[in-house]
Amino acid sequence: MNFQNTIKSVALTTLMVASVAVQAQAGKSPFSYDFIEVGAARQSVETAAATVDATSYGLAGSKMISNDIFVLGSFASVKVDGTLGGVVDPTSTDFSIGFGTRFSIAPNADLVASVSYDASNADNGDSKGYTLPIGIRFQALNNVEIYGSYYAKKVGDSRLRGPLLGASYSLSKEMEIGLDTTRYSGDIEGARTAVSLRYNF
Numbered sequence: 131m132n133f134q135n136t137i138k139s140v141a142l143t144t145l146m147v148a149s150v151a152v153q154a155q156a157g158k159s160p161f162s163y164d165f166i167e168v169g170a171a172r173q174s175v176e177t178a179a180a181t182v183d184a185t186s187y188g189l190a191g192s193k194m195i196s197n198d199i200f201v202l203g204s205f206a207s208v209k210v211d212g213t214l215g216g217v218v219d220p221t222s223t224d225f226s227i228g229f230g231t232r233f234s235i236a237p238n239a240d241l242v243a244s245v246s247y248d249a250s251n252a253d254n255g256d257s258k259g260y261t262l263p264i265g266i267r268f269q270a271l272n273n274v275e276i277y278g279s280y281y282a283k284k285v286g287d288s289r290l291r292g293p294l295l296g297a298s299y300s301l302s303k304e305m306e307i308g309l310d311t312t313r314y315s316g317d318i319e320g321a322r323t324a325v326s327l328r329y330n331f
Contacts, residue, residue: 215254
């Protein structure tokens with residue numbers, strides 16, 4: 131599947147979710163969409179010359195603005211170990227801002243879709259783009275959430291897509307820890323694993 135078809139599929143699915151949400155009221159959700167979290171990630175990026183690794187640290191958050199609409203944003207500092215774009219050990223500052231919608235499909239599951247504007251200020255060149263994910267949050271146990279999504283993403287002139295799978299464990303009503311991993315392909319190929327500590331408010 132090429133990237134244009136992926137974008138069309140994600141957009142069509144998002145419209146279908148919105149249509150269903152309009153026809154029925156959003157049910158009560160067991161999940162919080164009001165949170166702030168800190169995280170760290172390790173990823174590998176496969177280039178024509180070699181595979182390089184990168185480490186990032188960031189801050190992200192979300193806030194509900196209605197029963198089923200939320201805004202989201204993130205900020206991250208990234209350091210690459212190796213040569214990327216002709217620059218040795220480049221660093222970047224990345225941020226994103228966007229909005230999303232959630233719809234309760236079961237007492238313990240939400241369908242979630244979002245869109246975000248992404249920007250990166252990097253030593254090897256600045257870039258702008260967007261991310262379009264759609265996925266499901268599932269409350270497996272009282273203190274365990276499992277989630278998964280499929281996303282399409284544009285980074286500068288590069289396009290990529292892939293699945294993301296993760297889980298979180300609630301330490302208390304307000305605090306939880308999470309782990310997720312993704313493998314992406316397209317103009318850029320690689321993998322990423324991240325850990326996070328979230329505060330729900």
